[in-house]
Amino acid sequence: MRKILFVDDEPNLPQELSRILGAICNDWDIKYSNNGPDALDLLESENVDVIVSEMRMSAMDGKELLTQVREKYPEMVRIVLSAFSDHKAIMRTVRLAHQYISKPCDAEILKTMIERAFVLKTLLKNQKLRRLISRMEAFPGLPATYARITELLHDPETPIQSVGKVIAEDIGMTVKILQLVNSAYYGIARRVAGPEEAVVFLGLDTIRALVLTIGLFSGFEESGIPKAMVEDIYRHSLKTGTLAKAIATKENMHKDQVEEAFMAGLLHDLGKLVMVHNMPDHYGQLLQATLDKNLPIQDTEMEIFGATHEQIGAYLIGLWGLPDSIVEAVAFHHFPCQCPTAVFDALGAVHVADAMAHVNPQSGGDTHGHRLSMEYLERFGLTDHLDGWIDLALESHE
Ligand SMILES: [Fe+2]
Ligand SMILES: [Fe+2]
Numbered sequence: 001m002r003k004i005l006f007v008d009d010e011p012n013l014p015q016e017l018s019r020i021l022g023a024i025c026n027d028w029d030i031k032y033s034n035n036g037p038d039a040l041d042l043l044e045s046e047n048v049d050v051i052v053s054e055m056r057m058s059a060m061d062g063k064e065l066l067t068q069v070r071e072k073y074p075e076m077v078r079i080v081l082s083a084f085s086d087h088k089a090i091m092r093t094v095r096l097a098h099q100y101i102s103k104p105c106d107a108e109i110l111k112t113m114i115e116r117a118f119v120l121k122t123l124l125k126n127q128k129l130r131r132l133i134s135r136m137e138a139f140p141g142l143p144a145t146y147a148r149i150t151e152l153l154h155d156p157e158t159p160i161q162s163v164g165k166v167i168a169e170d171i172g173m174t175v176k177i178l179q180l181v182n183s184a185y186y187g188i189a190r191r192v193a194g195p196e197e198a199v200v201f202l203g204l205d206t207i208r209a210l211v212l213t214i215g216l217f218s219g220f221e222e223s224g225i226p227k228a229m230v231e232d233i234y235r236h237s238l239k240t241g242t243l244a245k246a247i248a249t250k251e252n253m254h255k256d257q258v259e260e261a262f263m264a265g266l267l268h269d270l271g272k273l274v275m276v277h278n279m280p281d282h283y284g285q286l287l288q289a290t291l292d293k294n295l296p297i298q299d300t301e302m303e304i305f306g307a308t309h310e311q312i313g314a315y316l317i318g319l320w321g322l323p324d325s326i327v328e329a330v331a332f333h334h335f336p337c338q339c340p341t342a343v344f345d346a347l348g349a350v351h352v353a354d355a356m357a358h359v360n361p362q363s364g365g366d367t368h369g370h371r372l373s374m375e376y377l378e379r380f381g382l383t384d385h386l387d388g389w390i391d392l393a394l395e396s397h398e
Contacts, residue, residue, distance in 0.1 A: 001029045003047060004114060007039040007065065008032075008054040008081070020107040028114075036060025040068060050077040050114050052101075055089035062089070066096040074131040077117040077319065081105055090180075091209055094216060095137040099321045100183040109184045116318065123331060124315040126306045132278055133316050139172025139273060142234055143219030149173070153208050160204050164196035167207075171237055171266060171273060173217050176210075177202065178263070179320035194259040225280045229287060233272050236357055239396065241265030243353035244346070246392045251385070253345065257325075261349040264329035267317060268350050271309030271330075274316060275301075298334060310334055336376045344380040351376065356393040 006017055013032070021030060031046065033039035036059055039051070051069055055062035066078050080097040082089050090100055099113055124130055140146075149166050152158045167173045174195045181198040199207055210216045220230065244265035248258040275283035286304060290297045298308040314331035329347040332339040336351045355372040377383045 001027060002049055002114075002118060003029045003031065004050045004052065005031045005033065005039060005042065005046075005048045006052050006081075007034075007036065007057070007062075009034045009057045009059075010054070021111065025111060036062075036065035039065060043069070043073060048073070048076060050079065050117055052079045052081050052110070052114075055080060055082045055093060063092050063096065066093060070096060070135060074135045075127065076134070077114075079110075079113065091206075091214060094176075094180065094210065094214060098134070098319050100180075102184065106184070113184065113321070120315055120318040123318070124307055124311045129305065129307050129312060130315065133274060133312065133319065136274070136316065138176050138216050138218075140218045140220035140277065141170045141172040142231065145170045145173075146217060146219035149211060149217070153204075153211055158204075160200055161196070163204065163207060164199035167199055168195040168266075169238060170217075171234065171270060174263070175267060175270065175317060175320065175322070176216060177207075178322050182321050182323065184321075194263060197259075220277065225276060226284045229284055230273070230276060233269055233276070237266050237269055239357045240268060240350065240353045243357055243393055243396050244349040246396065247352055247389055248346065248349040250388060250392065251344065251349070253349070257345055260323065260325050260329070260346040261353075263322075264326045264333075264346045264350045265353055267313065267322075267326065268330050268333045268354060269309060269313065270316060271311065271313030274312050275305070275309065308334075336373055337379070344382060348376070348380070348382075352389055353393075356389065 006013065011034070013034075017032075018030065021028065031042060031048070033042055035057055036053075039053070042048075043051075051066070053062045053065055057065075062080060062082075066080075069076055069078060077099075078097050080090065080093050080100045081103060082100065083103050093100075101110055101113065121130070124133075145166060149163065149170075152163055152166060167177060177195055177198045181201050241262045242265070245258055245262040248261035253261065272283070272287070276287075282304075286300055287297070289295070290300050298310070301308045310331050310333060314327050317330060318327040325346050328339055328341060329345075329350045332347055333350050333354055336347050339347055341347065352372065374383065377386070
């Protein structure tokens with residue numbers, strides 16, 4: 001049975017939640033604590049999957065509670081439930097929580113959020129990796145990009161569009177900004193797909209606070225991580241995102257899908273960055289070996305880590321609440337035929353763009369053994385579109 005723990009010192013919460021959730025979630029075992037210390041006591045004896053905590057509590061605030069939960073039970077999904085006006089509280093927990101929801105909470109949204117956490121578990125079966133990912137707060141970016149964004153934000157005259165453009169080139173900043181803006185805390189009906197739109201939505205003050213005060217982003221330490229390898233992943237990701245966007249546009253996809261194709265392309269190999277940042281030596285050797293031998297990278301990843309970079313990346317962005325279409329595109333970008341969705345959307349554009357972006361124009365070889373799935377294209381009757389897409393790839397290469 002799925003076990004969910006709610007922590008809030010509001011006396012009416014237990015009745016209120018059991019009333020709204022009890023009717024729709026028969027298979028959940030819902031527990032309540034009205035303060036942090038009691039919640040920690042309960043966690044010693046109960047195997048809880050998801051914790052949903054208020055931020056402002058008298059005995060121990062949500063930040064302290066979630067910090068301890070992250071240390072002791074890294075795999076537990078951490079959701080912040082807070083009053084919408086309490087913007088500062090959200091900023092304080094931006095490193096700690098996987099998702100946010102505002103009060104009064106919408107039962108359906110909360111239910112979807114929690115159920116999604118269980119679906120994601122089936123996507124990444126390796127528990128050790130799930131723990132590692134659940135502890136991640138943010139991604140360090142390229143040092144030069146970080147320096148650029150800091151400089152822009154220090155200048156009071158900087159237009160918000162310039163900030164959005166720099167963020168849209170950075171995988172780490174993009175995924176974190178999208179986590180925030182897509183959260184139910186902001187209560188927006190339509191999901192914001194692109195980072196430039198997200199920056200406008202959050203406003204420059206929030207972005208300044210995140211970058212300059214909270215120090216959420218940083219440039220990675222060059223000593224521990226092979227710089228050329230990270231730069232390679234960044235270059236390839238941006239290339240894939242740009243090409244996926246061009247393909248989506250050429251296929252007359254809806255404007256939101258075009259933006260999703262860009263996002264999914266930018267984030268599709270995020271799992272590689274998770275591994276590079278957490279196990280630089282180990283994963284670096286693996287990448288080098290697959291390049292030297294021209295082996296499919298997933299086979300080696302599966303053999304060594306028991307999971308592929310698609311699964312790792314999709315798990316992280318799913319946990320952080322990004323839209324399903326992007327999670328799907330990341331999860332199936334190498335093997336789109338395995339995806340249950342039966343339309344050619346962001347996933348299709350990313351699959352094609354990725355295959356083309358991996359091709360080495362000098363040798364004509366495929367540098368990561370990534371193959372275009374003709375079966376997938378045939379499914380949608382799109383094989384005759386290939387020439388047009390190749391032209392787009394050549395244009396973007398130039
Ligand atoms: Fe990939
Ligand atoms: Fe790729």
